[in-house]
Amino acid sequence: MAYTFALETLGCRLNQAETAVFARQFVTRGYRLIEKSAAADLCIINTCTLTHQATSKCRRLIRSIIRRNPSVCIAAVGCYAQVAIDELKTIEGLDYIIGTADKMRLAEIITTPVKQPTPVVVTRRAAREHFTIDVPGLYTEHTRANLKVQEGCSFVCSFCIVPKSRGPARSRDFDDAIREARLLVAEGHREIVITGINVGTYNDRGRTLVDMVDALDTIDGLERVRLSSIEPTTIHKGLIDRMRQDGTLCPYLHIPVQSGDDSVLKRMRRRYTAAEFAKFINDVRSRVPNIGLGTDVIAGFPGEDGVAFEKTKQLIDGIPFANTHVFSFSARKGTGAYGEPDSVPGDVIAERSKILHRVGNAKKKEFYRDQYDALHRVLFEERDALGRWVGFSDNYVKVAVRTSDDLSNRLALVRVNGVSGPDAARRTPLVATGDLVDVEDAGVPLAGRADRDMMAERTRVEKQPPTGERSAGSGP
Ligand code: SF4
Numbered sequence: 001m002a003y004t005f006a007l008e009t010l011g012c013r014l015n016q017a018e019t020a021v022f023a024r025q026f027v028t029r030g031y032r033l034i035e036k037s038a039a040a041d042l043c044i045i046n047t048c049t050l051t052h053q054a055t056s057k058c059r060r061l062i063r064s065i066i067r068r069n070p071s072v073c074i075a076a077v078g079c080y081a082q083v084a085i086d087e088l089k090t091i092e093g094l095d096y097i098i099g100t101a102d103k104m105r106l107a108e109i110i111t112t113p114v115k116q117p118t119p120v121v122v123t124r125r126a127a128r129e130h131f132t133i134d135v136p137g138l139y140t141e142h143t144r145a146n147l148k149v150q151e152g153c154s155f156v157c158s159f160c161i162v163p164k165s166r167g168p169a170r171s172r173d174f175d176d177a178i179r180e181a182r183l184l185v186a187e188g189h190r191e192i193v194i195t196g197i198n199v200g201t202y203n204d205r206g207r208t209l210v211d212m213v214d215a216l217d218t219i220d221g222l223e224r225v226r227l228s229s230i231e232p233t234t235i236h237k238g239l240i241d242r243m244r245q246d247g248t249l250c251p252y253l254h255i256p257v258q259s260g261d262d263s264v265l266k267r268m269r270r271r272y273t274a275a276e277f278a279k280f281i282n283d284v285r286s287r288v289p290n291i292g293l294g295t296d297v298i299a300g301f302p303g304e305d306g307v308a309f310e311k312t313k314q315l316i317d318g319i320p321f322a323n324t325h326v327f328s329f330s331a332r333k334g335t336g337a338y339g340e341p342d343s344v345p346g347d348v349i350a351e352r353s354k355i356l357h358r359v360g361n362a363k364k365k366e367f368y369r370d371q372y373d374a375l376h377r378v379l380f381e382e383r384d385a386l387g388r389w390v391g392f393s394d395n396y397v398k399v400a401v402r403t404s405d406d407l408s409n410r411l412a413l414v415r416v417n418g419v420s421g422p423d424a425a426r427r428t429p430l431v432a433t434g435d436l437v438d439v440e441d442a443g444v445p446l447a448g449r450a451d452r453d454m455m456a457e458r459t460r461v462e463k464q465p466p467t468g469e470r471s472a473g474s475g476p
Pocket residue numbers: 153154155156157160161162163197198231
């Protein structure tokens with residue numbers, strides 16, 4: 001009988017890309033992917049260490065799975081496993097702790113899912129070389145697929161643990177990345193998200209992200225290419241040019257600003273001033289009308305006084321961000337900001353975080369309202385809790401329409417005529433609503449979707465209790 005395995009992902013889009021590779025690795029070895037972690041023979045948790053909240057979520061998740069079923073073989077892999085072996089070792093029942101350098105060969109390390117008397121620890125210094133990835137990701141959830149092209153970061157921002165957990169910046173072999181993209185498209189994915197930690201620094205022997213976008217543009221059947229989060233100082237002019245043209249690159253940028261105050265930005269070791277950031281955004285907006293924008297911002301970095309916070313709030317308020325991810329500062333051991341003076345009290349951080357959330361939500365609504373009467377080309381994914389078909393426009397507006405047609409993985413033109421949600425009770429987010437103007441094609445079946453439907457079917461039969469945890473990650 002085949003072993004079963006389940007996957008849990010916390011943290012960033014790159015973790016999602018890597019989890020998809022784990023999925024393929026184990027499926028290829030004959031394992032059966034199931035949805036419920038506590039019901040599996042093997043559970044892999046792709047961990048995150050960005051904030052204290054992220055690490056405590058990892059620990060809670062591991063403990064909750066072990067509590068539900070002590071016989072699950074359970075592996076904590078990735079960023080948190082890389083930097084906190086001792087913390088993880090204290091969790092009774094954890095079987096594997098596998099760091100970032102070895103996680104891509106997970107299926108070679110865990111040959112049989114059996115419980116271990118003490119955790120098997122596999123960690124070493126992160127690699128420094130360019131890399132390849134042997135198998136393509138297997139995506140069961142979205143019509144979009146992530147393409148990992150870059151790993152690590154050499155910028156060393158003072159709040160960020162990533163250079164410790166993932167090592168210095170390095171790029172994937174160009175042809176190897178394009179090969180995976182072709183396979184993903186052959187499996188029915190019409191949208192690919194170029195993913196990494198610091199993707200703007202991608203460089204494989206002189207070939208840059210612009211070359212990558214151009215090469216992806218030539219793949220038959222690939223309708224859309226998106227960039228995941230990209231550092232403001234690394235955005236090549238050629239990328240903006242391609243967003244203006246009629247190619248596949250979507251007009252959306254997620255650019256972390258982190259603060260709107262120059263002295264805080266300096267202490268964070270960011271490489272721009274607030275004015276430079278705002279100017280860059282203005283230039284991009286003038287060149288790419290109706291571009292979608294997202295950002296990350298940190299509340300309560302050491303030295304952020306009331307005036308500095310107000311500047312941050314104003315900067316966010318002055319830009320039409322559709323997505324604002326707010327992080328409450330927490331000092332990570334091993335980062336430059338650890339032990340920094342002028343720390344901001346916890347209750348002040350919480351309050352500022354709440355305010356930024358409010359501003360971010362209002363900006364999102366504003367941007368969605370601005371879409372009124374716009375004609376959007378939407379790639380539809382699935383029905384929501386209200387029975388509407390939902391998908392995303394090229395500028396990453398979530399759009400919902402009512403129709404009896406099956407729109408799964410289909411492109412359609414939608415005239416936006418309203419906004420609905422968010423509705424916490426019905427678990428529906430903010431969406432732009434509209435009417436179908438034209439459905440372009442008959443759709444492309446997704447290979448991974450078939451796996452997911454099969455998983456759901458089996459899970460219903462197995463009737464296992466849910467873990468109560470959700471996978472992380474939103475936004476392109
Ligand atoms: S650019 Fe800065 S924040 Fe982003 S991963 Fe690198 S060190 Fe971390």
